[in-house]
Amino acid sequence: MTLPTIDTTVLYPDGSLSSSGVVLHREDLPDGRAAIILDSTAFHPVDAAWPDQPADRGTMSRSIEPYSRVEILDAIVAATDGDSLFIGSDAPVKKGTPEWAFVVAHLVDGAAPFAEGDAVTVSVDAEYRRSLSAGHTACHLASLALNQALAGAWRKDVATDAAGSPNFDALAIDSSTIVPDGSVDVYRIGKSLRKRGFDPESLADPGAVAERANGSLSAWIATGAHASVERPNSLLTGRREWVCDLPDGRISIPCGGTHIGPLDAFEVVSVELAAEQIDGATIVTMRTESTPRR
Incomplete structure (x- = not known):
């Protein structure tokens, strides 16, 4: 062949x-x-x-x-x-x-x-797949919650995410890694992001930002909202989207990974934020963890 x-x-x-x-x-x-x-x-x-x-x-x-x-x-x-x-x-x-x-x-x-x-x-391996699927769903939710928590940090109009918040996640992301039942996302806030209108002082207290994001995550998980992967065909290159019915409306995010399903699969999804100064830029690390519902 x-x-x-x-x-x-x-x-x-x-x-x-x-x-x-x-x-x-x-x-x-x-x-x-x-x-x-x-x-x-x-x-x-x-x-x-x-x-x-x-x-x-x-x-x-x-x-x-x-x-x-x-x-x-x-x-x-x-x-x-x-x-x-x-x-x-x-x-x-x-x-x-x-x-x-x-x-x-x-x-x-x-x-x-x-x-x-x-x-x-x-x-x-079913358990490993489940853990990565949960991690990927939690990662999407965390990015939306972080964008919402930082919505007031922008002085200029920028592209928005699927939920309508300024898309800090897309504009500042340096790397994203899905891990079992969670993710690690690293963001870089340098001159280019500041020129776009982002105020770095909005992350002077990462714990406060995380608290706001966790409030959103808690509310969303409590709904047990329907979520699924939609696709036009079964081919590897077919455009796939993760779709979730959040309280403020349906959101859709292009994604080639796997996902856990409805949000009632989670007991908790939460984030922790840390920030440090490296070579004149602010590097923000968001660690997302999820606990499956038993």
Whole structure:
């Protein structure tokens, strides 16, 4: 078989934890691993363009002799022009570029006996997926709550978030990392943000800002609001959005990750803020934690 010419069909946006697929391509890598490309997968990959959510954990198994079940060591978004496979940051084009296929590269030990044409089953670690999904949902909620808590810090009009608040999160974000049941988001407030009209003194007391954000989070979680991932198709490059019915209206945020579902899955979502001065800029770290409802 040649390299695929269409994007991988992905099932994880709907919460799937297992899938059956066919090996379209196997490529042995110099580091001793093999990249396995399937037509369809429930396994969430990391995207090098915005690697906030790690890949799922789980296994791949072959249902015919020689029977085999191996650990999936990693899963990464890859691109192919039909002739070559480019994994992760090696891709020379952005996801969605016409005439390119974007696929999930499942990385396994090179000794695994998977071959092109094999029927395989992918199984995802359910608890790890749940914890990352909860972390990603909590991260979105925390960013909205932080934007709301800092809404009075702007002297000029700037782009707003899905809930209508000035979008500090998007304008100041330096890095975002989803962790089990939470996230770590780092923001940089330098000259460019000050020129946009942001007052750094609004974060002179990070604890007070966090308290306001936590008030919003508590109110939102208490509603048990419906939330889901909406998408136009099942392809890896299909535009997906996290949609949530908050008290002030429905919000929609573009997102390629996985999510927990309705907000009644949470007992608590809360944030802590810390700020420090580095090289003339204010670096703000927001740590978000969630507790699942038992």
